[in-house]
Amino acid sequence: MTTIQKFAAIAATSAALALAFSSSAQAEGKIRIAEQFGIVYLLLNVAQDQKLIEKHGKQQGVDIDVDWVKLSGGAVINDALLSGSIDIAGAGVGPLMTIWDRTRGRQNVRGVASLGSFPYYLVSTNPAVKTIADFGPKDRIALPAVTVSVQARILQMAAAKQWGVAQFKKLDPITQAVPHPDAAAALIAGKTELNAHFGGPPFQEQELGGNPNAHVVLDSYQVLGGPASATVLYATEKYVKENPKTYRAFLDALTEAAQIIATNPEAATDSYLRVNKANTDRALVLKIIKDPKVQFRVAPQNTLGLAQFLHQVGAIRNKPASWKDYFFVHPAIASGS
Structure with a gap:
């Protein structure tokens, strides 16, 4: 088996695992979050390490059970979301635009928040x-x-x-x-x-x-054309509407995670290493987190240009006029673009 065939087999296995998770409807107080690999998911890592979702859930009067799933690739992530295997998808703006376009008038998938702006x-x-x-x-x-x-x-x-x-x-x-x-x-x-x-x-x-x-x-x-949110979180309209307290707790947790990263990058570095069980050099992780080009923020930034390009080339059928077309409205991301 060639290296490429091995990678293809890994991708296929990941897809099968994504669809194997329980697809039963979830009640308020349950959230299943799929993330991928890298420091771009640091907001989620900090929230997981410091149990911020559970903390903010209690403030909403809800005991939240959080499941964390690690997958790879926007296609696998989107399949998992549409199958009901996960509630929150973490992937790039590209996969978001694909699933937003395909689910308009049905599941109505939209963005929940950005994970920040990073140069790729x-x-x-x-x-x-x-x-x-x-x-x-x-x-x-x-x-x-x-x-x-x-x-x-x-x-x-x-x-x-x-x-x-x-x-x-x-x-x-x-x-x-x-x-x-x-x-x-x-x-x-x-x-x-x-x-x-x-x-x-x-x-x-x-x-x-x-x-x-x-x-x-x-x-x-x-x-x-400058700093842009390349990686985002998104969900179905059904989940957002049926789980208002859990959804609010999730966004409040992300907001607090962003504050922790900004004020205590050393603690955020340790959260990343613990959650990912990574042997990545700590100094390198800290350097990346402190890089002025890197911004950990929940409000999306400069996403419309790529979205409209995808419509221009026919990759999506619906042309967004604003970033608000493909993001749910929430005060935490009101300053988006």
Whole structure:
């Protein structure tokens, strides 16, 4: 079995596990949250480590049972949400736009909150690749989900700027769905056909420090025109309406988690390491959290441009006029964009 086939088998297994969770209706006081890999999920890590959802639930008069699920890839996350296996999905703006578009008038999935704004780097170990125009048919770019992940969508946006809108899928054939930890390990080792990875922190920093040939080919902020919320949380309208106290406790917990990260990044670093059982260098995690380019905030930032691009190229049928079209209204995210 080739490395690519192994990664495909892992993805298929993840999808099967996602659909295997109980799909029974949940009553107020229960929340099942799916996250993926990386520091971009730090708000959730802090909330889990310090039991902030349970804390704010008690303030609402509800004892909340929280289930945490780790999955990889927006497609798997979306399948789990629509199957009723999870209540809160954590993935990129790309998967959010896909599921928002497909469920309008039915499950009415919308965004709940942002997890912050982070620069995502497309890292290559091929010395000949300086820009995306240098990628050839033998290169392989790892990302969490082909086509639908936010990395895949940003890459398409970059391709449209490079070669024209009609060529926005030009690089899709050389992309491969691989979980971030596996992609980072492959790039650092340099022993597989994967020679590029469009990931996120801390994996991109580990690659840049772990392989002398690793270098940044593309920065998501350059494509999106500045800091932007690439990773978000979303849910069905049914869950939000039927669980108002749990939903409020969840958003209050995220807001407190953001405050903790801002005022005590050292404690947030320890939360990340404990929750993820990671052997990542603590100094590296702390450095990323303190990076001025990184912003942990619940209000979405600069998401409309990517959303409208997806409509322009036909990836979604419905054109959003505002970020409020695909996010639920709540005071915690009132300053979004």
